[in-house]
Amino acid sequence: MVAFKTMIIASLLLMHLLETNNAAASKNITTDEAALLAFKSQITFDPFEILSKNWTKGTEICNWIGISCSKRHHERVTALVLRSLGFRGSVSKEIGNLSFLRILDIGNNSFHGKIPYEIGRLRRINYLSLQMNNLTGEIPASLGLLNKIEMLDLSDNDLHGHVPFNVISASLLIMDLGQNRLTGNLPTEFCTSIPKLQGLSLSRNQLVGQIPSGLNKCTQLLYLSLSYNQLTGNAHSWTTFSFLSSLLYLVFVPLNLTVWRARFSG
Known part of the structure; x- marks a missing residue:
């Protein structure tokens, strides 16, 4: 599955890069900045001090590590990629306020707790990876609201309950829910x-x-x-x-x- 997912990821990232820009803008988007700072506040361990030293209120969020922004919608966050950085903490519900987000990858860290229901508000999301964390609880039914999602990777967690096939989006190309405790x-x-x-x-x-x-x-x-x-x-x-x-x-x-x-x- 790794090679197959890599191929799809590469194509999604290429399309994303063609539409984004990391250049600084003159005006911050308050909603996105507040959502990112709320996400940061739930991180209890940041071994490389990436967020503590780089994600600073009042600075250009498009220059923050792990962030990409929209070319057409100035300084709206379209990608949040913080993979394999040793983070511990929970996923804040405010992440659902990143309404222009297309790529969310916080895989291979040590996030715990439940997947927030508010993640279903990311209506533009194409790629969602929360794999290789310590997430618990059931897969939220709100994922069925992600009608543009193409890749969903929740593998290698501690999720339980039934696979919510009845609410999963028809746009999906790849779904990896392996290595959990799903039943039914x-x-x-x-x-x-x-x-x-x-x-x-x-x-x-x-x-x-x-x-x-x-x-x-x-x-x-x-x-x-x-x-x-x-x-x-x-x-x-x-x-x-x-x-x-x-x-x-x-x-x-x-x-x-x-x-x-x-x-x-x-």
Whole structure:
């Protein structure tokens, strides 16, 4: 999944860079500055002193480390990327006030607590990565409001509850919820609500029940990993699934399925 996600991320970042500008502006946008300072206030450990020394009230926020701003909408924050910086703390609800945000990546840190419901207010977001943290609680239903999201990565946390397929946006291309404590069944027709899905990882959770025949409706699927769950099924039934001819990568290591690992190319 890493290589596949990297390819999609690269294309999203390229499009973003063509539309953004990090140059200083003459007038601060108070809403964005306040939201970023609220985010900073919830950081309890900043080992490289990035936020404490660089994110200073009254300075140009477009020059702050990890921030990119809009070319067309002067000094509105469009990207917040603070990946692998050793931060500890919680994710402030004020992050939902960054209304122009398209990319949010705070992965590979030590954020804890729940994913704030207010994150569903980021209606322009294309890429959301909170992976490799210590986040708990359920996946908020408000993510269903993100109708422009293309990549959602919440993997490697401690999230529980059911996968909210009924509210996940139809715009999604990649969804990685692997290595959490998610439970329940895979809905029969979940592919109907995510028709553009190209990559799906639900590995290393606590999912149960049959692998649904409705997966056949994920016609764009290139990567699928359901390994290390309690899913059941008959491998022979997969010969009727049309997406297998275009699938690039398939990983299954559940207890009751006879398919272990396969690689396909169309």
